Amino acid sequence: MYLIKNLQYHFMKDLGLPALMRFSQRTKKRRPKKLDTCFGPPLTSTGRLKEIMTRHYLLSRYAEGARPVAWVTSGAPVELLRAFEFYTFYPENHGALCGAQKVGSELCEVAEGKGYSQDLCSYARIDLGVCFSGRTPVGKLPKPDLLFASNNICQTVVYWYKVLAYHWKVPLILFDTPYNFKDIADSDISYMVGQLEEMIPVLEEVSGKEFNYQRFQDVIRLAKEASLTWGEVLATMKARPAPMTIFDAFGHLAPIVSLRGLPVALNYYRVLLNELNDRVKKGIGAITDERKRLMWDNIAIWYKVRDLSNRFAERGMNFVAATYTNAWAETISYLDINHPFESLAKAYSLVILNNNLNHRFELMERLVKEYGVDGLVIHSARSCKPYSVGQYDIKRLLMDRLGVPSVVIEADIADSRVFSEEQTRTRLEAFFEAMEA
Amino acid sequence: MKYFLGIDVGALSTNAVILDVRREIVGYSIVQTGANSTEAAEETLEKALVMANIDRAKITSTVATGYGRISVPFAEKKVTEISCHALGAYYLYPDTGTVIDIGGQDSKVIRVGDGGKVLDFTMNDKCAAGTGRFLEVMAAKLRVSLDELGDLSLQASQEVQISSVCTVFAESEVVSLVAQNHPTEEIIRGLHRSIVNRIWSMVKMLGIRGAVTMSGGVAKNRGVVSLLEERLEQPIHVHTEPQIVGALGAALLALRLAQTAT
Ligand SMILES: Nc1ncnc2c1ncn2[C@@H]1O[C@H](COP(=O)(O)OP(=O)(O)OP(=O)(O)O)[C@@H](O)[C@H]1O
Numbered sequence: 062m063y064l065i066k067n068l069q070y071h072f073m074k075d076l077g078l079p080a081l082m083r084f085s086q087r088t089k090k091r092r093p094k095k096l097d098t099c100f101g102p103p104l105t106s107t108g109r110l111k112e113i114m115t116r117h118y119l120l121s122r123y124a125e126g127a128r129p130v131a132w133v134t135s136g137a138p139v140e141l142l143r144a145f146e147f148y149t150f151y152p153e154n155h156g157a158l159c160g161a162q163k164v165g166s167e168l169c170e171v172a173e174g175k176g177y178s179q180d181l182c183s184y185a186r187i188d189l190g191v192c193f194s195g196r197t198p199v200g201k202l203p204k205p206d207l208l209f210a211s212n213n214i215c216q217t218v219v220y221w222y223k224v225l226a227y228h229w230k231v232p233l234i235l236f237d238t239p240y241n242f243k244d245i246a247d248s249d250i251s252y253m254v255g256q257l258e259e260m261i262p263v264l265e266e267v268s269g270k271e272f273n274y275q276r277f278q279d280v281i282r283l284a285k286e287a288s289l290t291w292g293e294v295l296a297t298m299k300a301r302p303a304p305m306t307i308f309d310a311f312g313h314l315a316p317i318v319s320l321r322g323l324p325v326a327l328n329y330y331r332v333l334l335n336e337l338n339d340r341v342k343k344g345i346g347a348i349t350d351e352r353k354r355l356m357w358d359n360i361a362i363w364y365k366v367r368d369l370s371n372r373f374a375e376r377g378m379n380f381v382a383a384t385y386t387n388a389w390a391e392t393i394s395y396l397d398i399n400h401p402f403e404s405l406a407k408a409y410s411l412v413i414l415n416n417n418l419n420h421r422f423e424l425m426e427r428l429v430k431e432y433g434v435d436g437l438v439i440h441s442a443r444s445c446k447p448y449s450v451g452q453y454d455i456k457r458l459l460m461d462r463l464g465v466p467s468v469v470i471e472a473d474i475a476d477s478r479v480f481s482e483e484q485t486r487t488r489l490e491a492f493f494e495a496m497e498a
Numbered sequence: 499m500k501y502f503l504g505i506d507v508g509a510l511s512t513n514a515v516i517l518d519v520r521r522e523i524v525g526y527s528i529v530q531t532g533a534n535s536t537e538a539a540e541e542t543l544e545k546a547l548v549m550a551n552i553d554r555a556k557i558t559s560t561v562a563t564g565y566g567r568i569s570v571p572f573a574e575k576k577v578t579e580i581s582c583h584a585l586g587a588y589y590l591y592p593d594t595g596t597v598i599d600i601g602g603q604d605s606k607v608i609r610v611g612d613g614g615k616v617l618d619f620t621m622n623d624k625c626a627a628g629t630g631r632f633l634e635v636m637a638a639k640l641r642v643s644l645d646e647l648g649d650l651s652l653q654a655s656q657e658v659q660i661s662s663v664c665t666v667f668a669e670s671e672v673v674s675l676v677a678q679n680h681p682t683e684e685i686i687r688g689l690h691r692s693i694v695n696r697i698w699s700m701v702k703m704l705g706i707r708g709a710v711t712m713s714g715g716v717a718k719n720r721g722v723v724s725l726l727e728e729r730l731e732q733p734i735h736v737h738t739e740p741q742i743v744g745a746l747g748a749a750l751l752a753l754r755l756a757q758t759a760t
């Protein structure tokens with residue numbers, strides 16, 4: 062049985078799905094004609110990205126029985142799981158997808174109907190809504206054999222994954238990362254390394270595979286290189302005009318989040334990087350008339366990405382940096398194949414959401430300088446408390462120390478019911494007036 | 499002679515200011531917005547024209563602001579209240595570094611730079627807490643008029659603590675305070691304190707710079723202004739007609755618009 066499933070998985074991955082997808086290339090939604098003049102030519106890599114991500118989601122149907130399946134938080138050290146060949150599913154990434162396809166709110170309502178509070182992160186509500194209703198835009202989610210969460214991004218995931226463990230009756234592995242108030246201590250590292258080592262027997266049992274150190278090192282290398290390449294991809298936006306916008310990058314982020322440690326992610330970013338470098342050489346910008354360069358703080362407002370992107374492009378404003386997209390270029394590059402466990406502990410405990418506000422300010426200060434940022438758009442996300450707390454302090458500091466103006470938009474990552482069109486418009490218009498004055 | 503018009507269509511009041519070429523205010527008016535903002539804009543313009551004693555044809559350019567700015571068909575340009583309050587306050591008090599506008603449906607704090615330029619701002623428009631609407635609801639519950647609120651609260655020797663910031667909850671809290679025979683003045687002072695605390699937290703987000711100017715209808719309430727002065731530990735500029743500051747800024751922009759056009 063396993064053998065057949067395994068063969069089927071491989072066939073679909075390498076031959077079946079790519080062929081199927083070529084068949085069903087849907088006609089793309091086009092942006093309004095009048096806006097076409099604001100944007101440069103679209104990136105050709107985007108087609109490849111869609112292919113990779115669609116294949117990843119479709120493949121989940123063949124994963125059950127062929128591969129051990131794990132549901133993983135975005136900040137968990139997935140590299141360890143890759144050494145056991147888990148098929149990984151990222152509820153947060155899926156939540157973003159639901160948000161972008163504007164079905165986030167109705168899935169949230171399913172969870173709310175079961176008693177989950179509206180104040181709970183919408184990624185969690187969407188995921189629970191999917192579990193309870195079986196509805197998802199990707200057809201069907203693969204049933205997990207294991208849940209893997211790390212509290213380096215928030216405490217929400219701890220409780221959310223406990224609910225998942227209860228719902229699916231599968232084991233939950235939790236990676237506990239001490240918050241970095243000032244400096245990371247050796248005792249913190251050894252505490253985390255101890256946890257990683259303890260996971261190995263559990264992973265062996267769930268996957269039925271023995272731990273292979275060399276394979277693990279391979280994954281570490283791939284993850285590190287992909288992260289470095291992603292960093293180079295982002296760095297192309299230092300050019301004037303920037304060859305890509307952050308709104309594009311929100312999409313191109315998917316492989317580094319959910320396929321990290323696999324060759325496909327690295328290969329993809331090499332292709333993308335080539336294209337971007339070529340655009341820089343030819344002076345092709347993401348928007349045709351780049352007059353102002355902006356930075357974005359916090360997770361995207363998934364159901365508004367296209368709309369916002371148009372609104373800013375119309376005014377010659379391009380987003381060239383974001384703390385969010387930067388998060389996957391920042392600490393994963395600390396990985397070291399010679400010290401895989403220690404470096405994994407370090408890389409994952411120093412992520413932006415597990416790090417102090419001072420670090421965050423310094424990071425933003427650096428991005429402002431390196432990318433020539435003229436203004437900052439701060440998304441205060443109702444879902445994400447760890448990301449949204451402290452934003453007003455940062456806003457004030459950036460104004461006081463660097464004279465960089467900013468605007469706060471109160472919204473949410475995937476639950477569009479929280480978004481107020483009128484209030485957002487007033488704030489943005491006032492920001493535009495201040496930037497253009 | 500040429501004249502320049504600014505119209506501010508707010509959630510509660512619609513205001514007009516007419517300037518002459520020397521940037522002097524020659525006419526202004528304040529009317530209720532009511533259900534039809536286009537009509538309110540017409541009405542306020544008529545009144546301001548009467549005060550200025552000029553013909554409508556003399557108006558060279560018009561800028562509209564406020565939530566209802568899109569419903570002023572004759573305006574050449576629409577600009578947000580943030581920019582307009584900053585400009586208006588700077589015109590009245592050139593030492594202004596911070597503007598606090600508390601209107602009917604939102605409140606905002608604006609940091610102002612040279613020439614009345616907006617450097618930074620923050621707004622509360624998610625709920626009625628910390629806005630003029632909150633005070634209107636409470637005044638109605640206490641059966642006092644808006645004009646009386648200020649004096650009554652200044653008379654109070656003590657104050658009652660209002661624990662809810664939410665308008666709906668505060669309203670029921672006030673009902674029970676009245677039932678417990680707390681003096682009206684003390685309740686009002688407590689309500690003012692609650693507004694001031696909300697505003698204070700917004701001010702702290704931006705940090706205070708230079709002199710503070712208050713605009714919007716709530717600035718007419720001496721009770722709120724004096725508690726806020728106490729809290730900020732500095733005096734606050736308040737114009738005799740704080741509701742026209744936004745329209746004034748719009749009129750200044752109308753003048754600028756006409757000058758750059760020629
Ligand atoms: N005479 C008065 N005494 C005290 N307070 C007053 C008086 N007149 C109005 N107010 C307060 O001012 C508020 C209205 O302010 P304003 O006219 O500036 O609002 P607006 O500009 O229409 O609203 P917004 O700016 O939110 O759209 C009222 O809610 C009330 O609390």
Ligand code: SF4
Pocket residue numbers: 153182183184185214215216217218360414444445446447448474
């Ligand atoms: S609370 Fe924030 S960090 Fe946690 S899952 Fe939600 S969006 Fe992610």
Ligand SMILES: [Mg+2]
Pocket residue numbers: 506508509564579601602714744
């Ligand atoms: Mg107003």
